[in-house]
Amino acid sequence: xxNKKPYFKIDTSRLQTTDExxxxxxxxxxxxxxxxxxxxxxxxxxxxxxxxxLPWIYIDGKQWVMFNIAAREFTIFGNTxxxxxxxxxxxxxxxxxxxxxxxxxLGGRVWCGWACPxxxxxxxxxxxxxxxxxxxxxxxxxxxxxxxxxxxxxKKSLKWFLFAFISTxxxxxxxxxxxxxxxLLEITSHSPLEHWPLFLTMLFINAVVLFNFGWFREQxxxxxxxxxxxxxxxxxxxxxxxxxxxKRGEPRKAPHDSPETRxxxxxxxxxxxxxxxxxxxxxxxxxECIACTACIDACDSIMEKINKPSGLIxxxxxxxxxxxxxxxxxxxxxxxxxxxIALFITTFFLLxxxxxxxxxxxxxxxxxxSVIEKIDGSSLRVMNHLKLExxxxxxxxxxxxxxxxxxxxxxxxxxxxxxxxxxxxxxGRNVTNIFxxxxxxxxxxxxxxxxxxxxxxxxxxxxxxxxxxxxxxIGPF
Amino acid sequence: MTKENDPKLLDHNYDGIQELDNPLPSWWLAAFYGxxxxxxxxxxxxxxxxxxxxxxxxxxxxxxxxxxxDAYLENLSQFEQEKFDQIITQKEMVDYGxxxxxxxxxxxxxxxxxxxxxxxxxxxxxxxSDGSPSGIFPFIITGNxxxxxxxxxxxxxxxxxxxxxxxxxxxxxxxxxxxKEPQGDFFEAKLASP
Numbered sequence: 175x176x177n178k179k180p181y182f183k184i185d186t187s188r189l190q191t192t193d194e195x196x197x198x199x200x201x202x203x204x205x206x207x208x209x210x211x212x213x214x215x216x217x218x219x220x221x222x223x224x225x226x227x228l229p230w231i232y233i234d235g236k237q238w239v240m241f242n243i244a245a246r247e248f249t250i251f252g253n254t255x256x257x258x259x260x261x262x263x264x265x266x267x268x269x270x271x272x273x274x275x276x277x278x279x280l281g282g283r284v285w286c287g288w289a290c291p292x293x294x295x296x297x298x299x300x301x302x303x304x305x306x307x308x309x310x311x312x313x314x315x316x317x318x319x320x321x322x323x324x325x326x327x328x329k330k331s332l333k334w335f336l337f338a339f340i341s342t343x344x345x346x347x348x349x350x351x352x353x354x355x356x357x358l359l360e361i362t363s364h365s366p367l368e369h370w371p372l373f374l375t376m377l378f379i380n381a382v383v384l385f386n387f388g389w390f391r392e393q394x395x396x397x398x399x400x401x402x403x404x405x406x407x408x409x410x411x412x413x414x415x416x417x418x419x420x421k422r423g424e425p426r427k428a429p430h431d432s433p434e435t436r437x438x439x440x441x442x443x444x445x446x447x448x449x450x451x452x453x454x455x456x457x458x459x460x461x462e463c464i465a466c467t468a469c470i471d472a473c474d475s476i477m478e479k480i481n482k483p484s485g486l487i488x489x490x491x492x493x494x495x496x497x498x499x500x501x502x503x504x505x506x507x508x509x510x511x512x513x514x515i516a517l518f519i520t521t522f523f524l525l526x527x528x529x530x531x532x533x534x535x536x537x538x539x540x541x542x543x544s545v546i547e548k549i550d551g552s553s554l555r556v557m558n559h560l561k562l563e564x565x566x567x568x569x570x571x572x573x574x575x576x577x578x579x580x581x582x583x584x585x586x587x588x589x590x591x592x593x594x595x596x597x598x599x600x601x602g603r604n605v606t607n608i609f610x611x612x613x614x615x616x617x618x619x620x621x622x623x624x625x626x627x628x629x630x631x632x633x634x635x636x637x638x639x640x641x642x643x644x645x646x647x648i649g650p651f
Numbered sequence: 652m653t654k655e656n657d658p659k660l661l662d663h664n665y666d667g668i669q670e671l672d673n674p675l676p677s678w679w680l681a682a683f684y685g686x687x688x689x690x691x692x693x694x695x696x697x698x699x700x701x702x703x704x705x706x707x708x709x710x711x712x713x714x715x716x717x718x719x720x721d722a723y724l725e726n727l728s729q730f731e732q733e734k735f736d737q738i739i740t741q742k743e744m745v746d747y748g749x750x751x752x753x754x755x756x757x758x759x760x761x762x763x764x765x766x767x768x769x770x771x772x773x774x775x776x777x778x779x780s781d782g783s784p785s786g787i788f789p790f791i792i793t794g795n796x797x798x799x800x801x802x803x804x805x806x807x808x809x810x811x812x813x814x815x816x817x818x819x820x821x822x823x824x825x826x827x828x829x830x831k832e833p834q835g836d837f838f839e840a841k842l843a844s845p
Contacts, residue, residue, distance in 0.1 A: 187657055187659060187671050187673070188671065188673040189673070189676075192673070192674070192676050192677075194674070195674055195677070196673070196674030196675055196676050196677045196679075196680070197676075197677045198676065198677065198678065390678075393676065393678065397676065397679065538801060538806070557759075557768060559758075559801060590757075590758040606754070607754070607755055607758070608758075609758035609759065611768070
């Protein structure tokens with residue numbers, strides 16, 4: 175049977191999507207319906223909804239999620255990070271890595287089949303448009319092989335027009351995360367020439383998106399995606415995979431066999447026909463498999479027709495297939511979870527610290543210090559001018575008082591603060607200048623380190639210490 | 652797997668992991684050779700031509716930046732009599748100037764400009780200018796770092812500079828409780844615009 179259909183002749187010694195010269199073999203997977211497919215589509219639409227709606231959420235006039243690269247201001251769920259907050263990024267990335275590891279240990283490549291933008295946009299939008307214009311798998315392949323005639327030109331241009339329409343929307347939403355949706359909306363109502371760098375960026379991203387979803391597709395998953403490459407070291411025999419039950423299916427139906435010895439697989443190639451990466455799942459877990467469940471739906475529909483129980487291809491584990499019971503709890507799960515929780519707690523406390531108040535001490539003025547001659551000429555006095563930059567996430571009307579370390583009492587040090595108290599009433603940066611006058615004798619080799627104490631005052635006049643900052647007083651040698 | 656049943660099999664064998672000599676995908680090769688071609692052009696343009704080296708680009712950008720900065724500072728220290736005349740007649744701007752003074756200048760010049768580290772600003776004796784608005788203004792902007800006076804042009808906005816100047820002019824001759832002794836040369840007050 176399969177000899178008549180050369181498409182289904184699977185050569186396991188090379189990628190199914192390249193021929194013997196390395197040229198692309200375009201896959202035309204059947205667009206089927208089924209239990210998992212309809213569930214997947216629901217998840218996809220929720221995810222697309224999140225992607226489209228998220229950049230339009232504004233809280234207190236501020237975009238809730240935004241990555242403003244030009245201003246080096248990154249807002250994630252209302253928390254603003256500035257360029258110098260980059261060290262926090264390591265926690266985010268590490269957390270993401272461990273999270274992915276846990277997900278893979280438990281669910282195998284569920285990310286690929288259920289949540290990866292590559293699969294989500296491709297299955298819910300681009301393939302739908304393709305089926306709408308060019309028809310089912312057989313019709314699409316026929317059109318591909320047909321010579322260029324009027325019908326082919328018409329269908330192909332309509333398809334690519336729809337693709338471009340979709341990719342333009344994806345691209346603009348994407349840019350909304352970086353440029354700001356309100357700002358972008360205003361820009362789109364102007365001539366492209368007024369914002370040509372952004373317009374060119376949009377065209378470039380659009381072209382990449384269009385190329386990726388229109389032509390490149392599974393090549394990304396198979397050859398470029400790093401996650402697909404290292405998933406094999408994260409998974410073990412207890413991880414969830416989409417797999418063919420060899421014990422039940424084999425020996426598969428063949429010409430001149432007897433119904434008594436035959437397994438449940440009728441060799442209909444329906445699982446191959448629907449596979450978006452062109453593999454035969456019956457050859458076992460393969461690196462091309464993105465666990466999209468299409469073959470489960472395909473096989474179940476056949477099993478139903480021939481009155482056999484469903485689940486010849488199903489979500490299962492290698493342990494379960496070999497007759498052992500699959501273990502949910504495994505040491506590696508605890509190790510990954512431990513690191514994830516530790517990272518989560520660390521990040522939580524760091525962010526709490528960050529949210530409260532941050533202080534950057536700079537030297538004010540062009541000269542690091544100045545020397546003041548006392549009128550009586552008794553001792554040389556030095557003045558340091560410091561600029562205090564406070565950063566707060568929201569206007570808090572904090573009243574701040576400044577004092578120098580208690581150990582300096584009686585050493586003729588004067589701290590001059592223009593504002594008593596200094597009130598933080600602006601969101602973001604609040605700046606004040608302080609001046610410290612001290613005798614030169616205090617300095618050791620031209621400098622002296624001490625602490626600046628920052629107190630917060632409340633309505634009843636009580637003051638509480640909220641921050642200590644080490645400062646360095648400097649002067650002549 | 653052995654060579655007999657697949658002629659594409661390569662010789663190496665690492666713990667049973669073997670490699671088949673399949674051709675690379677054509678799009679991959681196209682990208683690879685494309686990068687080499689672009690790389691040659693890139694190298695020739697950015698490293699061999701004199702105009703476009705990174706150093707030349709940096710120097711061009713820097714000189715452009717310095718031109719803008721100089722023009723800005725030049726423009727800023729340019730005293731505009733008209734603007735000053737407008738501001739000094741508005742009480743709220745003079746009050747604003749007082750708040751700028753309180754935030755930035757009080758530390759050295761003391762409350763009401765009576766003088767402490769810095770000189771008394773309410774008398775008729777001046778160290779670095781002639782005490783007229785057009786004379787004081789550039790000095791506020793450039794300061795005198797050696798004497799401890801910061802270059803306020805780097806910290807304050809133009810409006811703040813004019814407002815604080817208006818405040819300084821407005822305190823001329825007021826009675827101080829603890830004035831600092833006069834420093835510098837005597838200049839007759841020329842406060843109104845000529």
